[in-house]
Amino acid sequence: MTDLPGIVVTGAAGRMGQMLIKTVLESDAARFVGALERAGHPWIGKDAGACVGLGACGIMVSDDALELFARAQAVIDFTAPDATVGYAEMAAQARAVHVIGTTGLAQAHLDKISAAARHAVVVRAGNMSLGVNLLVQLTRKVAAALDADYDIEVIEAHHNRKVDAPSGTALMLGEAAAEGRGVALNEVSDRGRDGITGARKRGDIGFSAIRGGDIVGEHDVLFAGPGERITLRHVASDRSVFARGALRAALWGQAQAPGEYDMVDVLGLGD
Numbered sequence: 001m002t003d004l005p006g007i008v009v010t011g012a013a014g015r016m017g018q019m020l021i022k023t024v025l026e027s028d029a030a031r032f033v034g035a036l037e038r039a040g041h042p043w044i045g046k047d048a049g050a051c052v053g054l055g056a057c058g059i060m061v062s063d064d065a066l067e068l069f070a071r072a073q074a075v076i077d078f079t080a081p082d083a084t085v086g087y088a089e090m091a092a093q094a095r096a097v098h099v100i101g102t103t104g105l106a107q108a109h110l111d112k113i114s115a116a117a118r119h120a121v122v123v124r125a126g127n128m129s130l131g132v133n134l135l136v137q138l139t140r141k142v143a144a145a146l147d148a149d150y151d152i153e154v155i156e157a158h159h160n161r162k163v164d165a166p167s168g169t170a171l172m173l174g175e176a177a178a179e180g181r182g183v184a185l186n187e188v189s190d191r192g193r194d195g196i197t198g199a200r201k202r203g204d205i206g207f208s209a210i211r212g213g214d215i216v217g218e219h220d221v222l223f224a225g226p227g228e229r230i231t232l233r234h235v236a237s238d239r240s241v242f243a244r245g246a247l248r249a250a251l252w253g254q255a256q257a258p259g260e261y262d263m264v265d266v267l268g269l270g271d
């Protein structure tokens, strides 16, 4: 029992943090060893199991990352960009696998995460579900098979508390479409149309974001061509798909050399 990898969950009180705590507590492949929240959060000092409605588990929510990471084999982190960069450095010092689900990361954040990955295993993906990672592969294939007569649009919908757009998943899908086409996404990306935009530019990859209610996460990749349209779609109806993927990544990472990985590596979906 004690040989099982010990997992710390950051952002414990968040939508994903709560789902992750439940998933780890219910797993027979991992031990739940810590729950981290930001300083001042009302959950600090309270039992994490009780907080998520599973009954007391003896692990109190803490704001002491260094102390928690020292006893972790993996840190599962779905928080916010600045927090994640700080945790990347600490997880690397502790040689713990860092599973990053946080989205909205800018290049400066990504560079710091890459530096941390020289010393420890980092698994990062804008979406940890099996279905989306399959959709990414399909998107690359379809984009490679069609020419620029087929306009590519990525449309995503999320709940009204989401703070970043386009979603991390939409960007993964856009990257895959650009790769399939053999172009750089930053040269063809078209975001946030408003006003007199002019006609659509051939070869662009467009992004649209919908925010409302409690939508967990929905992504369409539209290929709109002359006389026909193809839509590839993923709908997440329960956050457990992300939490299961993240736990799988934490366990998979135990056997890997330091470096940066994604869910395609974890799931073995590469060509």
Ligand SMILES: NC(=O)C1=CN([C@@H]2O[C@H](COP(=O)(O)OP(=O)(O)OC[C@H]3O[C@@H](n4cnc5c(N)ncnc54)[C@H](O)[C@@H]3O)[C@@H](O)[C@H]2O)C=CC1
Pocket: 010, 011, 012, 013, 014, 015, 016, 017, 036, 037, 038, 039, 041, 078, 079, 080, 083, 100, 101, 102, 103, 104, 125, 126, 127, 128, 129, 168, 242
């Ligand atoms: N990669 C994936 O599969 C998925 C990624 N996400 C991403 O995960 C992130 C979190 O999403 P939600 O759980 O919906 O957000 P949320 O806002 O419900 O939860 C974030 C939690 O992090 C906590 N937090 C903020 N700073 C912190 C710090 N320095 N230390 C510890 N905790 C801190 C907040 O207090 C909050 O409880 C977002 O970036 C979201 O896009 C969400 C779902 C799936």
Ligand SMILES: O=C(O)C1=N[C@H](C(=O)O)C[C@H](O)C1
Pocket: 103, 126, 127, 158, 159, 162, 166, 167, 168, 169, 170, 216, 217, 218
């Ligand atoms: O914030 C969310 O909720 C989600 N974020 C991820 C994203 O930005 O793609 C994954 C999922 O769609 C839910």
